[in-house]
Amino acid sequence: MQTIEQLLESKDIRVTAMRLLIYKFLANKQIAVTLSDIENAFEKADRTTLYRTIKTFEEKEIVHQIDDGTGINKYALCESGCHCEIETDLHLHFHCNNCSETICLTEHKIPQIKVPEGFVSENVNLVVKGICDKCSGQ
Amino acid sequence: MQTIEQLLESKDIRVTAMRLLIYKFLANKQIAVTLSDIENAFEKADRTTLYRTIKTFEEKEIVHQIDDGTGINKYALCESGCHCEIETDLHLHFHCNNCSETICLTEHKIPQIKVPEGFVSENVNLVVKGICDKCSGQ
DNA sequence: ATATTTAATGCAATGGAAGTGCATTTATTG
DNA sequence: CAATAAATGCACTTCCATTGCATTAAATAT
Secondary structure, three states: OOOHHHHHHHOOOOOOHHHHHHHHHHHHOOEOEEHHHHHHHOOOOOHHHHHHHHHHHHHOOOEEEEOOOOOOOEEEEOOOOOOOOOHHHOEEEEEEOOOOOEEEEEEEEOOOOOOOOOOEEEEEEEEEEEEOHHHHOO | OOOHHHHHHHOOOOOOHHHHHHHHHHHHOOEOEEHHHHHHHOOOOOHHHHHHHHHHHHHOOOEEEEOOOOOOOEEEEOOOOOOOOOHHHOEEEEEEOOOOOEEEEEEEEOOOOOOOOOOEEEEEEEEEEEEOHHHHOO
């Protein structure tokens, strides 16, 4: 079990108080969050810092960005074993039309998609929209 | 073979010069277009008109909106037999990382996606990114 | 330990795209 | 031809993403 500090260092990310806080915030969330979500959680911090922290995490593959079709970028921590850079490991995301939450369905891998002759597939984005378990249970 | 006028009327859309032009513009494109693309093609027209025309077409199921992950909405004419409102008929889209064009792969239907217990799937968005046939042929 | 260098943070501003309210023009109906 | 309804054009607004630059904090070299 490695500490967050060790994890960041192993990815060549300098450890700062802000980064630790943001990491912990993401770790506590089960859902993908927007920059605004983070902003609201850290009102004392500047939005640019939060933005750049997330971008750093993304580059270093600590988080992955999710485009769930709402037009607003969301982010979620990569899990251990989440090789988001490898095509065959992509999981899908579920966006709830009721509560607007976006959830990583990590265990649901995206099936191999065939593309026509001449096309080269590098990446796949799959978002299922509907009603999530919490909302459908009402 | 019905005329564009007849098509629009059959969908309860009033025929105007602008709408005919925009329809023809879309029909001539093999790729999905952004509002800016349309704007550039019709510099004399107001952006709002183009925007609302596209929205009208979308509501009446003349075009479908595509979210290809670039953050910019794109639109493409529905083909005959493109029942974009029916989940099982969804086709996938291909976004070229080289030329940034987005193409409807109408013949490629999206496989049935299983979601966990309690989740209700209403809609699926699948975008494959990579290199398109034109760019890979270089 | 201190100077030097490098990276992180904060502030201000910009730009792109989506969307809305209202006045005006154009088309449709009585 | 008058009355009504919809389409168009203009002016804004809002929201989010992104960048430049000055400042502060951290890491490295001396």
